Amino acid sequence: MTDQNVLVSREGAVMTVTLNRPDRLNAMTAELLDETVAVFETASRDDDIRVLILTGAGRGFCAGGDLSQGPGGGVTLGFPPAERPKALRAFMETSRLLHTMPAVTIAAINGACAGAGLSWACATDLRYAAERARFNTAFLNAGLSGDFGGTWFLPRIIGYGRAREKYLESQPFDAAEALRIGLVSRLFPQEDLLDSVQEIARGLAGAAPLALARIKQNLVDSAAVSLETALDREAERHTFCAESQDATEAAEAFIAKRTPQFSGA
Template identity: 35%
Template sequence: MTELHGALRLTYRDDIALMEMIRPKQYNPLSNDLKAAFDEALRTLEKRADLKGVILTGSDGVFSAGGDLKAMHADHQAGTYGGAEDYLTRIRQGHAWLRILRNLPVPVIAAVDGAAVGAGLALALACDLVLITERSKFGAPFCKVGLAPDFGLMYALPRTVGLQRAREMFYTGRTIDAEEAIRIGIGLEIVPHASLMDRAWDMARQMAQSSSAAFSLTKQISAQAMESDAETLLRMEQQAHAILLASRYNAEAAERFTNKEPLRFNFT
């Protein structure tokens, strides 16, 4: 089943959803219509109890070039925004759906072909796993256009590549190619561009066989691993295990293991 949300196409295959940005000729800028489409699509996804995975990508070899500079210029010329308060309202609206994307209790895979720059990089890093191709390029050139990193990138990039490397990317705005992206941790693996979506679907389908409760709790706790102390994380681990040891999924897995039967979830 396919739904069209303006600049975003949402396709369901069983219990996995594909979100595809479909303005490749414009490099999928994070324009007002794309932001509205993300808001609508993600609010739909967060209500689906049967959801087991999400793939985020862009069509025709383009992920996203980030902010829409042409629209920014038009807004400046037209005096669309009267002051900082107007901009804050717009930014908060974007952050609302970004939080949904980041906190979905299922595996979210970014399949990045081509450029993921600025807010496009932030979108990719809001996902759990980032698959890239030999054509992928990344950058955070905010300072080049008189802006500071936004859309959660101040949080995500330092935690991905380390503070010093993140600052270097912020300060210089230089382009990171696929090989360097793997080396510094932005990408999980390089996939030939012709095979990118097959790999993304395969990973999503395999992960859909995992325990939904175990994955949700693991995602929730690991998201706090970089800022919580050891004792806090131990308490969260205790609570998670108390819940999961009582689950049917764990009981079945233990029985299969004891009987030397293959587990339902065996990622390859």
């Protein structure tokens, strides 16, 4: 699938989604969001996609809403006022999909990452950044309270105290700071970022797919259910995986000192 605002490529079980408004640091518009919703919904239903990489074209990852289009990026200005919260919530489904889809989601943060773009990065399972990347919650500076789940995701990643600081002070910070506070896992030179992230993605895509998806389910559950419920679900999913052909293959490969060949069965 290729279009003006979102570019999609596929290598085996790895899908790369590239936001494609480089002249605006890939800032969001209603059109870009419509396309992104469709791409993420398709990916969430495709069992053959095991890893999804989200990145941006040019110098930016995603600068959030495009303020040149109006307040809040103007993404809901085409709707009657009473319908705007519902319309925005429909666009914000992108964050839920990044967080909950069976595929492991990775943000390859190649540049400016702010506002709702930072919310998208926080919604992914793994975040890697270029050494030159810059970050900002940015909402307060734009007279906004925040959307796309950033105020839910960020405290769970860097802690509530630091998240409050980032939202209320609304100051930009660099990639080294993002690494220090645990927002990103690793930094790469700009020219190596995407290749390095794709190598990580290929490694994940080669893992046992049944186990990979259920590890993600366990982690998603951990933010929303009691310990007792989490233990119940872990037991069910672990037993399911233990009875799979992939678990048998892993054990046999371990004994034979060879690389396992997983089939997803």
